[in-house]
Amino acid sequence: MIGRYPIVLLATAIAAVAPSATAQDHLARDVEFVRNLATKLRFIDLAQAEAEALQKSHRDSADFKLVAQLGIEISLIGARAHPDREQRRTLFKEALEKSAEFIDRYNGERVADDARVTMVQACVRYGEFLLEEIEVARDEDPDQVPELEEKAAEIFRRGVDECDTFMKSNEDKIANDGVLESQYYFVWLNKAILQRENARAIKKDAKPLASLARETFENLILEIGEESLMGLRGWFEMSRVNEVLGDYEAAVSDFGDTIAGIQEVLTSDQLELSQYVRDRLFELLQEAYDASANALFKDGKIEEVLELCRKYRQDLVELGSADEGADPFEIASPTSGHGAFLIEARAMAESGDPEQMSAALALVQKINDAHPNDIIGIRAKSVLKDLTSRSTAVVSGSTLFEVAKGEYQQRNYEAAIAGFKRAYQAMDATERKENGLELWRYIGRSFGIEKRYAEATLAFARALEAHGDDGGKVEATAENLEQAFGWYYRSAQRDEDRAMRQLQTRVSSLITRFGGKSNQAKRRWKDATDALNRKKYDEAVEILSQVTPDSPYYEPAQARRISVLQELERYDEARKVIADYRTWLTTPAAELPADDKTGMAARRQQTIAAMAYFDAAIDYDQYCPLNGKKDPTKFPAIIDALNNFLDQHKQLGESYFPSAYYRLAFLHCELGDIEKAEEALRTLKKDFPAHQLIPAVTTRIFVSHTDRVKALETEYEAMIKAGNAQNTRRAHEALQRARRAALALGLDYSSSDPDPNYSILASSLNLAEAVKDWPNVEKLANQIKERFGEDKKYQKKIELYVQPSLCEALVRQKQFRRAEEVLKATIEANPGNYPLKRLLALTLGGWVEIDESLNPVVVSGLDRYEEAYLLMFQEYQVYVKAKIDKYSLDWYQQHWETYWFARNAAAKDTKFVRYSQVLFNQAKANEDFATLKSLGPEGDRIYQLFLQFPPPR
């Protein structure tokens, strides 16, 4: 393969070119520093970042070209080092493109030449990469080979063209420019290398292309002199032409000569070599050994490979100026010298001998460890894979583990998972103890990346079950398990299947055991939530009680615990938790850390607010239960506690405010303070519009209102019976006010609640009727019919009570035509509904109202008095006789109405004069309307009507 020509040589040249100005010296040092970051320390990312920083800071300066050029070089180095093949391909292409752009931009300038040199190197490296791709494709995907060969050839040809351009434009200048001269020969060398590798890529044209390369090499060597460092390099690279043509014997022989020559030089006492030359020769020696071993291996000369490598190791120690006993691997250059060890390992493994195989694997692993991210590391992983696939008997689990990690790094997750499983199987007890946890974590992560959440969960579970006690990243694994299970559970739509529950139990138990305090607490919190969702409140309380004070979940867990205990009516326990928490707050253990990074202070304030709420809420639940004995003596104190909570915890207690207002309203209702209850409701509606508690509060207050109305009605009726005329008026007014207040709430409820209750609507309807608010009677009746008309449960009630109310509303609003239509249809459907017949009579015959000035106002109806009279006298009387007490208010009312119709019918038919007289006398009786007058304001009103409208004569 291509030799690794030292970039350092070139770098030195560039640095030497820089003018002597101090700033530029400084820049040159920076450039050199960044270059070394990449080449020597292999901190590629850091070098790229530094290069970008330099580019930014020199964007507008004359030195920008220099730093831009550096950027391209670092890209190229980065391309070689990236572990991902696709990324490497992309980065190589990028390096080429950037170089081409740079050259175009600065064509003719000195920096363009530097860029051209970089581009040549990029072509060499990229071509090298493509050759590897071709080798891989020959095995894995032969269809790709022709395309890759073509691409490689294109890159090599491009490289050769750039070399020609550089050489042509500079051949006249090199005599006076030492650096340019170095670059010139360097480019010439690379031209020959490119031609050679082109021959390697295009097998069918190998011979002519190889001849071309050889000629270029020979010309270079003749020009520069075989004894120069460049000349030596040229000889070596030319030797590789034999290898390209498959003449391994000749190649090996030439490499041997190179090795012998360098050995002679390095051991000579007569030559005075600089350390730089010595180092370059030593590197070349290693490359020659590498190339020779490679050629022997391809030729199948395994014993010779092993013999060569023995000599190699010897030379490393002897010529590398190392102490005796030093490890040759450590002496060898990572870039130039480790390749030979890889061949050695492969040769050792050829025999299949278990001992040799183990030694080979150990060596490859060593190389792999030393080259985590570069091309040698990638080759080492490939060799590991090959060796382990061949022999299952002797491969240690640890080795297989490394191979599998390589697959993981390459993002071949399926292959990685298979490799990890195999590795685990091959591990002995010691290896499992050491690596088992990490291995199963890798498996879990691989599955997680592939969105195979069930497998990921089980893998992490297995990691803990088998190796949770072996040390290592146990808590992190528990964290992984939690996360994986969370994904699985969510992807399974939180399935409550028995199998899922069993898995959840298993997971929870592992996290509890291995999760570390924070994870354990988090798990407990989740388990408690889950128990609550399943309505297993006792279980939830138990779990929450296990959350320890050293976890960030402790304080919220106390609040939650109290809430659940409250739900379970375990009030004393709940109070104890509050007391214990408040006591704990005073202890040193509760002290908040100075650097509170997890929001503990805020959580504490929230919990304190919650405690204040629960103080009152628990008392409320205990002493004002929905069903059960209430203790009103406690109510004032509870009201105070709720008000204090609302005042003092405006910001952090807000989540409990609706419940607090709810309880306040109820308490006020219990104490008969409807106004305060309504105030609480108003605040609730204002601050939390559409909150789910609003209907319940509204209903409760409405009930209070209707209770009040009932009480007033009872009082009023009693007054009427007692004949207390003066007080009955006041009582009636109070009753009407109460009815209107109740009605207002009922109307508000009916218009705002999306799902209003039948009872409240019906009660509101009755109230509206009682206060003769006919538009609202109509509105409520229609609402009831619309909402409940199809429900069989309510159909009878609607027919008996609501429809008549609707009809009356139409009548009283003087919509007589419509009323007649509706009434006739309703009566037809319900012929036994006598009140409707009365309404129809009113529609036909009208009535008399009393205005505010106590003047009678005649409402004519449809002026069909005779019809109205007949309806009342012949049909409605059946109902009167059966259902209405004689001389009651209702009796007098219908009696007046019948009289009214007869009186008006008399204008057309004189027989009604007599009828009206009879009716009048019946009402008057022998007591001059005394009974009527005693029936309160309503009775008085009817009396006045009789007086105002005496019978016709």
Place this chain on the structure above:
Amino acid sequence: MRIANPIPFVLVCLTAASAVAQDSIKDSFTTTNGRRIRGVEITEMTASSIKFLRDGNQDELPAALLASVTWFQPPEQLALAHAAMRKREFDNAANLFEEVASKTDRDVLKVDAAFFSAKALARSAEEDPGRASMAVDKLKSFLSEHGENLRAAEAQLELGRAQLLAGDAVGAEQTLTELSSKVAAQGLDSLWDIRAKYEIAEAQLAQGKFAEARTSFRRAKTTASTVVAASADPVPQVEAYIAKSIVGEGETFIAEKKYDDAIRYFDRLQRDDNPLVAAAAKAGKGESLFLKAEADGKQDGLREAQIVLAEAILDDVASGSTTAKAMFYSGRVIVALGAERESSDFMARANDYFATVIAHYGDTAWAAKAKEFVK
């Protein structure tokens, strides 16, 4: 840069390196114990041995020890043919192997390519039973011409399978029984006997002879267990047949639609000491649970199936057919659970399972099944 003093560099006469490539054949092969032999010329491959030249000397390797062969400078179609086999493009593979046979002038490679061409045709019959008769003819032709070849036993096994696909169950059983008898008579590797017995069981299963199939599976398992017990070294291929036979027996219940029996059968084996058996049992249980749910038209047992299939994948240290099966059914379970019990990307996840089976387990029967479901 010049070195400080001139060095007495030995010039290499490079004219001799006139760039003529070597003509000598340099095949290589690997053995079952991991050894690789390079730079040889394979001259003959028989049922008993591989004969080869190394440095001009004749040598041989027992056929049972051969793992793989790398031919020296074969026609380029050979690499393409093997790649096509891996991608399950069997028709293409069969044609490419034919081209290799016609282009090469090495008899030993001709015969090998002819075998692989017939094998590829037999594989294509798994997906298109209409081709089975062609495969049968080709395999019979190979056996009649190369009955003593290294590949003959495998060819006979493939013939039995192809006959079954062609509807000739009786012929298949006969072929396989003959193979089983040949093992002892010709001193073939006992693995062929085990394979033959296993395939006989499969043939009986295909004919609905469930009880007989169960007996045959047990017979295969017994033979495999005997070989394992008698062998000083690990014999992973034989061990794999122990697990396969156990699973095969369980699958007779599935074929009979006795899903509860299958579930019970596999349940018992979940904790077997042999991890391959344990894994296979879990996969079998998962399969049974799924098929039962499908037959009942309900979703009962699907979540349990999902979890036990995941366990099977973790347990299958061989990462072979058991994993492929478990992944195939994992995909089917996700589809069956549907949008109500899986997240909205359930089809994509199911598809990923099928695609992975096709891409990574192409040499198993599950890849063909997965192809029917992948979208």
